Structure formats: structure tokens, C-alpha cells
Amino acid sequence: MEELTKQCPFCGQTINAAAIKCKYCGKWLENPQEAQPEGHTQQQTPPPPPPQQNWQQQQPNYAQQQPNYQQPTQQTYYVEQPRKSNGLGVAGFILAIIALFLGWIPIVGWVIWFLGLLFSFIGVFKAPRGLAIAGLIISLLALLVIVGLTGWLTAAFKEGLAGL
Numbered sequence: 001m002e003e004l005t006k007q008c009p010f011c012g013q014t015i016n017a018a019a020i021k022c023k024y025c026g027k028w029l030e031n032p033q034e035a036q037p038e039g040h041t042q043q044q045t046p047p048p049p050p051p052q053q054n055w056q057q058q059q060p061n062y063a064q065q066q067p068n069y070q071q072p073t074q075q076t077y078y079v080e081q082p083r084k085s086n087g088l089g090v091a092g093f094i095l096a097i098i099a100l101f102l103g104w105i106p107i108v109g110w111v112i113w114f115l116g117l118l119f120s121f122i123g124v125f126k127a128p129r130g131l132a133i134a135g136l137i138i139s140l141l142a143l144l145v146i147v148g149l150t151g152w153l154t155a156a157f158k159e160g161l162a163g164l
């Protein structure tokens with residue numbers, strides 16, 4: 001086993017690498033404050049951590065950006081508008097489906113059908129118009145069903161009356 005050695009920077013003698021004081025010339029090889037237990041290492045305490053400083057520096061930047069904050073909101077308003085669901089179109093679509101099955105009911109069914117047709121028609125002029133167009137088509141289908149059913153019921157009713 002070879003012992004680790006180093007050269008004393010003051011006298012040039014080969015000494016133990018772990019030595020903090022040269023045994024030949026008697027000089028301290030390392031900072032005496034570090035070596036001696038009395039000298040506390042207050043001078044070498046590390047500086048405060050940088051993350052906090054960065055955070056404090058970003059605060060004013062954020063405050064400077066706030067005056068510009070109102071302009072993007074106007075843009076997002078235009079972006080959000082197409083995203084809004086077509087309430088009237090959806091209502092018209094749902095009412096049209098209801099009218100398809102219940103439109104034969106006198107007055108109530110006809111009102112549902114008419115509202116479905118009306119909402120779908122208005123909804124067609126708004127985006128997204130997919131459901132509104134479907135509601136419009138279903139409303140027209142429902143009209144055929146209603147007219148057909150009403151005619152059949154009326155005919156049956158008349159036949160029934162005639163049968164009496």
C-alpha cells in the first residue's frame with residue numbers, strides 16, 4: 001500500500017497528503033480557520049439560495065405584463081365564440097326528436113314541433129350548425145309523420161263515427 005503524499009508548498013518536503021501542517025517547516029498547509037476548531041467558518045457560509053432571488057425578480061416582470069393583459073381577453077372572446085355550443089340548434093334538435101314521436105298529440109305536440117322547427121331554423125344561422133340542420137330535417141320528417149298520423153287518426157275517427 002502506497003501512502004498518499006504531497007509536497008509542502010513552503011519547504012518542498014514530501015509530507016502526508018492528509019497533513020494540514022507541515023512537520024518540517026511547521027507552516028499551515030490549509031486555511032488555519034478551517035483547520036482550527038476555534039475559528040468558526042462564518043465567513044464561508046454560502047450565499048442565500050438563488051431560486052428565491054429569481055422568484056422576486058420575476059414578480060416585477062409579471063406586474064409589467066399585466067397592463068397588456070386586457071388585450072388578449074378581447075382576442076379570446078372571438079376565439080371562444082365558435083367554441084360556444086349552439087344552444088338554439090341543440091334545443092331545436094331535441095324538440096324535433098320529441099316532436100317526431102309526440103307530435104301527433106293535438107296542440108301540445110304541434111307546439112313542440114313548431115318550436116323545434118323554429119329553434120332549428122334560427123340555429124342554422126349559428127355555429128356549430130350541425131345539430132340545427134339535423135333538427136330542421138327531423139322537423140320536416142316529423143311534419144310528415146304528424147300529418148300522416150293525424151290524417152290516419154282522423155280517418156279512423158271518422159270511420160269509427162261512421163260505424164256508429
Ligand SMILES: [Zn+2]
Nearest residue numbers: 008011022025
Ligand atoms: Zn514544509
